[in-house]
Amino acid sequence: MTVITVLPDGRVIAKATVSATSRTTAGALPVTVTVTDVKKVEHVLQWNLNTSPQTNYSPTGIKITNNVVGATIYTAAGTTISGEIIVVGY
Numbered sequence: 001m002t003v004i005t006v007l008p009d010g011r012v013i014a015k016a017t018v019s020a021t022s023r024t025t026a027g028a029l030p031v032t033v034t035v036t037d038v039k040k041v042e043h044v045l046q047w048n049l050n051t052s053p054q055t056n057y058s059p060t061g062i063k064i065t066n067n068v069v070g071a072t073i074y075t076a077a078g079t080t081i082s083g084e085i086i087v088v089g090y
Contacts, residue, residue, distance in 0.1 A: 003037050014038055015086045022080040032070045038089030041067055049083035
């Protein structure tokens with residue numbers, strides 16, 4: 001987890017790692033990320049995800065609870081997802 005910058009109002013832009021998660025069949029893959037540098041995530045600015053093998057993906061159902069961000073990612077069969085998210089919080 002890394003703080004990218006502190007905004008003038010005290011909020012921070014931070015990033016956190018999405019641990020590698022794989023799925024053997026096509027469909028929904030639940031992903032949960034804890035952003036330890038903030039107490040409360042206000043908004044997810046960006047998902048930077050990598051898939052192996054390279055395929056299309058779609059994060060949906062994004063839910064934020066304090067500093068934990070959860071989402072469901074729909075992928076093809078045999079796909080591994082990893083990467084990072086960038087958030088605004090305090």
